[in-house]
Amino acid sequence: MISEPAYDDHDLTVLRTLRRGQIVRGTVIEIAGFGVTFVDIGGCTAMINIPELSWRPINHPSDVVTVGQEVTAEILDVDIERRRVPLSLKALQDDPLPQLRQRIGQAVTGPVTKLVPFGAFIRIEDTGNGFEGLLRNSELGDDHVQVGDLVTVKIAQIDITRRRIELTRGR
The missing domain is CATH 2.40.50.140 (Nucleic acid-binding proteins)
Structure with missing residues (x-):
């Protein structure tokens, strides 16, 4: 080694x-x-x-x-x-995150990858190393999700500088 x-x-x-x-x-x-x-x-x-x-x-x-x-x-x-x-x-390599900005407002379905005290992270791309976005608890409402559950969300905002993707249920 x-x-x-x-x-x-x-x-x-x-x-x-x-x-x-x-x-x-x-x-x-x-x-x-x-x-x-x-x-x-x-x-x-x-x-x-x-x-x-x-x-x-x-x-x-x-x-x-x-x-x-x-x-x-x-x-x-x-x-x-x-x-x-x-x-x-x-x-x-080109940073792929700016290209995702074109998808703001679009509905995507992805698996819950991680639960945190303030929400759930959901993979919004079909690849194993795809970008994940945060769906805050306020957007989850009374829904109880588990890691692995498929959830349909909309891409609400992408902060390229902080490398964060915010999701919404878009109800």
Whole structure:
């Protein structure tokens, strides 16, 4: 298991050639239990933290990448002193959330994914890592829902900055 990349003189030479914003290609060499994915880029080990793997919600890096997979990523920073190179896959992808704005007011049916004291989260896309929106308790009324129940809602509002989707029953 790789806990901290070890660098030799060759790695230092490679590090000095890297620049923020540069697009690199590498191979996933390890997916750590704490959410970091390690990538070999030209003999140097770089890393991708969970928030930089995808615009979509994920539970674990293995939802997006696998060991041995070739990836293309953008370099976020090159810290020669600490010998760290954070990468981003999502920097090379369009954020799909603004496209969902076109669906405001549309009815969608999705499963309840999580219950919280102030409402229920409902997946509004047909994929396992699809976006979820919040249906507040005030919108649920007397309905009692459980995780897994299918609920029909309308997309009321999308806050791209805070990455939040509000749902309504639209009664």
